[in-house]
Every structure is written in structure tokens, then in C-alpha cells.
Amino acid sequence: MNHRISNIVIKVILLTFFFQGLTMGFPVTDTPKNTLVVKAEARSGRGRYVRPQPADRRTARRVHRRHQGYRSGAYVYSLSSDCREEVVSGKTYYYCDGVYYQAYYQGNDLVYVEVEDPR
Amino acid sequence: MRIRILFLIAILCSMLSGQIGFAGEAANPGAIEPKADQALRQMSDYLKSLKEFTLRTENTTDELALAGSKLQFGQTVDIYVKRPDRLRANAEGDLANQRFFFDGKSVTLFNKDKKVYTTLEAPGTIEEALEYAQNAFNLSAPLSDLIYPDAYNVLTQNVHSGHYVGLHLVRGIQCHHLVFIQDDIDWQIWIENSQTPLPRKMVITSKWLAGAPQFTALMSYWKTSARLPQDLFIFTPPVTAQKIEILPAAKGK
Numbered sequence: 001m002n003h004r005i006s007n008i009v010i011k012v013i014l015l016t017f018f019f020q021g022l023t024m025g026f027p028v029t030d031t032p033k034n035t036l037v038v039k040a041e042a043r044s045g046r047g048r049y050v051r052p053q054p055a056d057r058r059t060a061r062r063v064h065r066r067h068q069g070y071r072s073g074a075y076v077y078s079l080s081s082d083c084r085e086e087v088v089s090g091k092t093y094y095y096c097d098g099v100y101y102q103a104y105y106q107g108n109d110l111v112y113v114e115v116e117d118p119r
Numbered sequence: 120m121r122i123r124i125l126f127l128i129a130i131l132c133s134m135l136s137g138q139i140g141f142a143g144e145a146a147n148p149g150a151i152e153p154k155a156d157q158a159l160r161q162m163s164d165y166l167k168s169l170k171e172f173t174l175r176t177e178n179t180t181d182e183l184a185l186a187g188s189k190l191q192f193g194q195t196v197d198i199y200v201k202r203p204d205r206l207r208a209n210a211e212g213d214l215a216n217q218r219f220f221f222d223g224k225s226v227t228l229f230n231k232d233k234k235v236y237t238t239l240e241a242p243g244t245i246e247e248a249l250e251y252a253q254n255a256f257n258l259s260a261p262l263s264d265l266i267y268p269d270a271y272n273v274l275t276q277n278v279h280s281g282h283y284v285g286l287h288l289v290r291g292i293q294c295h296h297l298v299f300i301q302d303d304i305d306w307q308i309w310i311e312n313s314q315t316p317l318p319r320k321m322v323i324t325s326k327w328l329a330g331a332p333q334f335t336a337l338m339s340y341w342k343t344s345a346r347l348p349q350d351l352f353i354f355t356p357p358v359t360a361q362k363i364e365i366l367p368a369a370k371g372k
Contacts, residue, residue, distance in 0.1 A: 107257035
């Protein structure tokens with residue numbers, strides 16, 4: 001009997017940690033944890049929640065498609081060197097592996113947002 | 120059935136511990152030790168009295184990368200402030216070489232390597248422009264918390280408690296070492312123990328994130344009565360530079 005109770009207690013503790021993890025923003029489930037980069041907060045007083053950042057550009061597209069509502073939604077932090085630069089109607093686009101990107105600032109970071117074929 | 124009950128108990132425990140541990144505590148100015156409070160106020164008042172000043176800050180930012188490894192990236196930023204409405208920062212670092220301009224009318228970010236820039240209209244004082252840039256575009260200036268004239272209020276806004284750690288040296292300068300506790304972060308500041316109580320070092324710890332990543336800043340080369348030329352704050356785009364848009368901040372942040 002005692003054994004059963006301690007078993008239940010352990011389960012409750014483990015599940016508590018699990019839910020705590022969810023509420024604190026740890027990548028407990030669903031998030032491919034090997035691909036996320038977490039950055040230290042650089043503001044104090046008005047400190048905001050730290051955002052996870054994708055480390056790998058291929059997975060970045062997958063991860064962020066779910067969260068970003070802008071244009072086609074996906075963006076990456078860097079482009080591979082074999083991307084082709086194209087200027088259409090005075091605007092610069094990057095063509096990589098069948099996808100067009102446009103450079104934007106997102107906060108202080110430079111990102112490349114997937115866009116429709118501009119031609 | 121038993122599983123469902125276990126889940127329920129776990130959620131309740133999680134909510135309870137959350138409330139007791141963090142969310143239940145309201146910011147209480149009385150929770151800052153008088154000695155820590157005094158040192159922070161003196162620094163804030165002194166910074167507020169400076170009309171034109173420059174400093175250099177050497178920063179590091181931890182990032183948790185693949186397989187749980189913690190990487191540290193460095194950046195040196197030269198900051199030029201002319202109250203009430205001019206700000207310039209030159210950042211050279213591992214991740215980006217960037218320029219920040221505020222000329223009283225607009226804020227510009229210029230990436231030197233990629234030769235791109237973005238400009239947003241933000242008239243007003245430094246603090247009005249920075250607040251707008253932060254809220255609407257998630258764009259921040261380096262160490263802006265210290266640049267605000269009401270630094271004390273900005274810094275202690277979300278603080279639960281503050282403590283005096285001791286008199287410690289930063290690069291040979293004797294400083295009051297203070298620590299402040301918030302929900303998600305703790306921050307430490309080292310304030311020069313002299314007639315010119317300047318911040319000399321700052322460390323911010325994101326304590327609940329795995330690996331507890333830190334941001335550190337060492338501040339030096341303070342020039343507290345500088346004469347800064349107007350054109351220092353005006354951005355003139357190089358011929359090859361391309362103007363790009365900035366994405367609006369995600370809602371609910």
C-alpha cells in the first residue's frame with residue numbers, strides 16, 4: 001500500500017514538473033529541442049520574456065511557420081551562399097532552392113522572409 | 120481514471136507553486152534594502168544630470184545552442200547620448216555590426232555588413248522614441264534602461280527585492296555591487312563608489328531558462344561632459360545601401 005502511494009506521489013511530482021515546464025516556456029513537447037537557440041535577456045527593468053530562436057535555417061522554416069502570421073509566414077536568419085540575388089521592380093529578392101526571400105528587420109535582427117514569386 | 124486524477128492534481132500543484140513562487144508577489148519598493156536603494160537612486164540621479172555623454176560597453180550574450188551547449192557571443196558598443204533627443208550607437212560584434220541612429224525625428228538601424236537599413240518615424244525624446252520602437256517593432260537600443268532619465272523607476276519596475284552585496288572592484292574601480300530579483304530574471308549592477316556614481320558593470324541572468332543564460336556588460340570610457348556634433352546622429356545612407364522594411368512586433372508581446 002505504502003509503495004502504491006509513493007508511486008502516485010512520484011508521478012504527481014513528475015507531472016508537476018512537466019506542467020511547470022510548459023508554463024515557463026521550456027521546450028517540453030512538440031518543439032524540436034535540438035534546433036532551438038535560447039538567448040539571454042538583455043533588458044532588465046522592463047525585461048520581457050526571452051524568445052527562442054531557431055539555430056538551423058531549414059528547421060527554422062518549419063518551426064516558425066506555425067507562429068508567424070506575416071506574408072507566407074516563414075523566415076530564416078541566414079541564407080546559403082548559393083542563393084541568387086534578383087531585382088524585380090526595384091526590390092531585391094533572394095532566390096534559393098525554389099523559394100524567394102526578401103530581407104526584413106525583425107526587431108534588431110535581420111531576417112529573410114519567404115515571399116511569393118515576384119515575377 | 121487514476122491517470123486523469125493524477126493530471127488534475129499535477130496541474131493544481133503546478134498552478135499553486137506558480138502562484139506562491141512568483142506570480143503572487145507584487146512589486147514592493149520596500150523590499151529593496153535601503154543601502155541598495157540609495158546606491159541605485161544616486162546612479163540614476165547622476166545619469167539624469169548628464170546632458171551629453173558617451174561610453175563604451177563590452178557585452179557578452181549567452182545562447183543555448185545544439186545539444187545543450189552554451190555559446191557566448193561578444194559585442195562592443197560605443198554609445199553617444201545627447202539629451203533630450205539624440206542617440207547613436209555603433210555596435211561591432213560576433214553576430215552583427217550595426218549602427219543605431221536617433222536624430223529626434225526617426226530611428227534608423229543600419230547593418231554595415233549586409234548594407235541594409237530601416238528607418239521608422241519616431242519623433243520626440245529619446246525615451247519616447249525608444250518606447251515606440253520597442254512596443255511597435257521590438258526594436259531596442261543597447262542598455263536603454265540606463266539611458267532613460269528615470270532610470271531608477273524603469274529598472275525597479277518589476278523588481279521583487281533588491282540587496283546590497285558588497286564593495287567590489289570592477290577593472291580596479293571600487294563599486295557598490297547590488298542584486299535585484301524579478302520573476303524571470305535576476306540582474307546585478309556595479310555602481311562606482313565615488314562622487315560620480317556611474318554604472319561599471321551589469322549582469323542579467325535568465326534564471327528559469329535551461330542553462331541560465333546571461334547577458335553581461337562592462338562599461339568604460341565614460342565621457343560625462345562630451346561635445347557631440349549634430350551630424351553624428353544623422354544617418355546618410357551609403358549609395359550601395361538598400362532600404363528594407365521592419366516587421367511589426369507580434370501582437371500580445
